[in-house]
Amino acid sequence: MPVKSSQPPGLIVGARITLTVSDIAFGGEGVARWNDFVVFVPFVLVGEEVEGEITEVKRSFARARLVQVRKASAERVAPACRYFGECGGCQYQHLAYPAQLALKRKQIADVLERVGRFSAAVVDPVVPCPQPYGYRNRIMVRSQWDKFKQGLNVGFIRHDNRLVVDIEECRIAEPVLNEQLREVRAHPPPKGGLKVVLRVAPEDWEVPRDSFFQNNFFLAPRLVEAVRESLRDRGVRHLVDAYCGVGFISVELADSVESFVGVELDAMAIRAARRNAARRGRLNGEFVAGRVEDELPGLLQRFTAAATALILDPPRKGCPAPSLRRVREAGPAQILYVSCHPATLARDLNILCADGVYELVRVVPLDMFPQTQHVECVADLRAARAP
DSSP states (O other): OOOOOOOOTTOOTTOEEEEEEEEEOTTSOEEEEETTEEEEESSOOTTOEEEEEEEEEOSSEEEEEEEEEEEOOTTBOOOSOTTBTTBSSOSOTTBOHHHHHHHHHHHHHHHHHHHHOOOGGGBOOOBOOSOSSSOBSEEEEEEEEETTTTEEEEEEEBSSSSOEEEOSOOTTBOHHHHHHHHHHHHSOOSSTTOEEEEEOOOTTOOOOTTSOOOSBTTTHHHHHHHHHHHHHHHTOSEEEEETOTTTHHHHHHGGGSSEEEEEESOHHHHHHHHHHHHHTTOOSEEEEESOHHHHHHHHHHTSOGGGEEEEEOOOTTOOOHHHHHHHHHHOOSEEEEEESOHHHHHHHHHHHHGGGSEEEEEEEEEOSSTTSSOOEEEEEEEEOSOO
């Protein structure tokens, strides 16, 4: 017997429909309903009435492109970038900056409640970026052959497909990167399919070309202070910095603890971290090259658990579950989880806090990525009892 579809009749690709936006999903798409059927549409705001054209229909939802805003939100503003709506880099340039901060806090709280049943009360207001445009210190542009114009497009991937939008400037990038972009456009890659990384080196920090560093110099000090405040509040004496990169966080915090150790797979970053620490006279710690999953259990055993804090600052995909279970077994007094992806953060916090082993006491969101769907969080977990 065929399964009956819940898709409303008449909802087909190409159809134009009128929608009222009820929410903004994590990722930036507006959520609306047409005859009780969910339709996602980008670049809209809550409460707006819009006309959309259906581009995709699935069994339980559809997607539409924005054709026209018929009734605009009072929080709608003119985007600063001429490529907004085509380029996939930004999702919120049409939303006033204070409203962006409120939306991101709501999305973080919603994800934490849904995935881990954590109270929204633990989520602080989002720390704003003092410079919401011109803040990115690293961008990656791509080249792609355009058969219609018989030339290369140099820019970013579109928001709705894998084609490259040809761009002359990026409004969220630091001005010096746009100067570099003009050089790339004047002397483009020899063929399509190549990527070019443009970067501003942080002052007084050694960072190898392919190693990680925070992409927002304007808010990076506030990130460090958020971690420092939590360390001081808990009163730990030792620090283990997992996924430490070039040692930015642990070197900055070395004066807050008796001893520290950082671990990172990127061997070039570890060598740079050692030199960064030596340059600042941070002699109370060391850096270890290796897979965090392999090295972390031994590093945690070096120190008394009740006097140790662990910083987890993994890639967007989060931490492997076996590593989190080993952390629970080791039982450091405090875990400070730094994450740029609230969904994987919520998933991993759920593992760490299962059975009351750890308690989530505070989440400090920081808007390291204004105009985009992304947001950085510092989650402060405290050991509630012996595992």
